Amino acid sequence: SSFTSDPFVLGARELRGVVSNGMLASPSELALSDNHDGILEIDDSAAQPGASFAKLYGLDDLVIDCENKMFTHRPDCFGVLGVARELAGIFGKQFESPTWYRLDAETPTTVSNLELVSKNDIPTKVPRFMLQVIENITATDSSVQVQSWLNRSGSRPINNIVDATNFYMQLTAQPTHAFDYDKVKALCGGAVTIFPRMAVRGEKLELLNGKTVTLTEDDIVIATDKQAIALAGVMGGAATEVDQTTKNIVIECANFDMYTIRRTSMRHGIFSDAVTRFNKGQSPLQNPVVLSKIVADICSQTGAIAGKRFDSAPEESQFTWEPVAVTTTFINERLGSSLSAEIIQSLLVNVEFDVEIQDETVIVTPPFWRRDIEIPEDIVEEVGRLLGYDKLDIHLPRRSTAAVSKNENVEFKSRLRTILSRVGANEVVTYSFVSGKLLESAGQNKTEAYQLSNALSPELQYYRLTLTPSLLTKIYPNIRAGYDSFAIFELGKSHIKGQGVNDEGLPLENALLSFVFSANDSKVAKDAGAAYFNARAYLQYTAEQLGITLDFAPIETEPTYEITKPYDWQRSALVTDRATGNYIGIIGEFKAVVRKALKLPVHTAGFEVMLQPLLESSQTLYTYSPLSRFPGITQDISFKTDKSQTYGQLAETLDKAVTDLSAEQGFRTNLSPVDIYHKDKSPQKHMTFRLALTHPERTLTTTEVNAFIDTVVQAVESKVDVKRI
Structure with missing residues (x-):
């Protein structure tokens, strides 16, 4: 009741035999959260009697539900900032990211002395791993406004700490996770230690959703020096959950190998919001940016103080890419357009690319959240999409009709x-x-x-x-x-x-x-x-x-x-x-x-x-010899030899002798193998060849053929240890 005189106690009453809560509504009924335990109490100073409830909490806006499958290669578009930037670029508007979403953003001052030890021995699986301690937080419900934003974006409000990680995941597409510092400390053998490692086969982990998974050596986990406490890139563990009793926390912000996360998700049947984003290949360069903003917000909203910070890859040069240089001719030839360097620059600057013009060449440096710009063709695709393919001339590209050389x-x-x-x-x-x-x-x-x-x-x-x-x-x-x-x-x-x-x-x-x-x-x-x-x-x-x-x-x-x-x-x-x-x-x-x-x-x-x-x-020219009009003669030639004699050596020697003599006497010959006979345990074997002879100008006589074969056999027997039989 809002009347001080004659106050009316609000409560459930029976009306016509049915219990009714009257006109009062729970957060769930007002689309603010899934809490249906009681009525919503408004403590916002901006709330005045008669004011529009929808306008007060922004419920009169529009929610655009995007089918993100088209953004598989664009992890930044799994956050509101990325989609907003993309829409601005498509409509020809220049987008400016918040001042905190920059590489040179301010890092919270470290005051807390809570200890924290970390390392990263698997940089191929975890390119970057960052942690920061926050001391003396107050875990409570988030504001009605934040709960409303999260609920409409598909995230269930939990408490102000968890909601902060989910809020910035929805905003930037960078998942983060909060651990209860004191619960982690209880699971350590000595100093508070948190680090990524590969799981041990058979290791078990209870997750936040109540499911216990049996891990394999192909899974990445976040662990203390004694046990796993989270399934990396997928879901946190129940043992270190942040709840109403939490006083100190550790915020984790990392980058994981997308293929490993995808296989882990499929293996265990867990498809979380974090998996949706990590398996697209996030940029490691945004880890410190997002971590700093979350820490700063929690400290300012709860009166907490920031503590030790760990970064496994403080030298960021390994994550940066070289600028891409491309000429306007290269772009226009592929799009069928006639865009100037200035127009190309304007299109790209709208979505926060850094573009320098040198004559007819544009040198493009993609922003730190774009990992898909590597080659000139990527710039062509970007320009065409931002310009609008519907604005390109509809005509077939010109091609020469001249015959091309064969491959x-x-x-x-x-x-x-x-x-x-x-x-x-x-x-x-x-x-x-x-x-x-x-x-x-x-x-x-x-x-x-x-x-x-x-x-x-x-x-x-x-x-x-x-x-x-x-x-x-x-x-x-x-x-x-x-x-x-x-x-x-x-x-x-x-x-x-x-x-x-x-x-x-x-x-x-x-x-x-x-x-x-x-x-x-x-x-x-x-x-x-x-x-x-x-x-x-x-x-x-x-x-x-x-x-x-x-x-x-x-x-x-x-x-x-x-x-x-x-x-x-x-x-x-x-x-x-x-x-x-x-x-x-x-x-x-x-x-x-x-x-x-x-x-x-x-x-x-x-x-x-x-x-x-x-x-x-290979020879590409074919030779032609007319068939002889005269009959040919075919004879078999058999040789006896030691069993160690190879067929290849004998065949090569015989073929050379036949070829040389036929060229000398003008014969046409064809030599082919017939058989190789080797009786078991015999020290000798027989090899037989068939020789066909013709002459282009006359019929051969038996005497000529015998003389030819005798000469060939003599040449073979002089070079190879064989005897004709």
């Missing part, structure tokens, strides 16, 4: 596809990302693979080291589907940590061709021979079509390259270009452990070669 890499890949498809191989396209299990199954070292921070699936965590493991995963499903014999190939890229990075700091790329031939063991004829020769036939045919002669060298000792690890080095060969001697790749059959892990048939072989050496050695 040799694209053309070469197309050529390879045509060659391999011509002989029945099928191209497949697999994911560039693979699981750690697949890398281990292929015998490769997953620590050499780049791991994704935000993988779509556990099966897609690593960038592949080579293409072969991906192809091998397609063999078993096709065998089960009833394909008894098939060949598949893939053209793609891989990355290996050990190969380093390029000038831009990006991983070096390896362009590769991988091929696998496989046949169902139950369908393979007993005399079919080794799968190695099937793969080799495909590779040699491909090389011939490219005008390249390959050499296949046996492997002396097991290599340690990632490209060779899936292969059985004793049943494989290194491939080189005969003309240049350049290493190209590997061909062979796969290790037994790889076959077992991936359920491969024994009759499986493949090769993986690098595209660049192939491209450099």
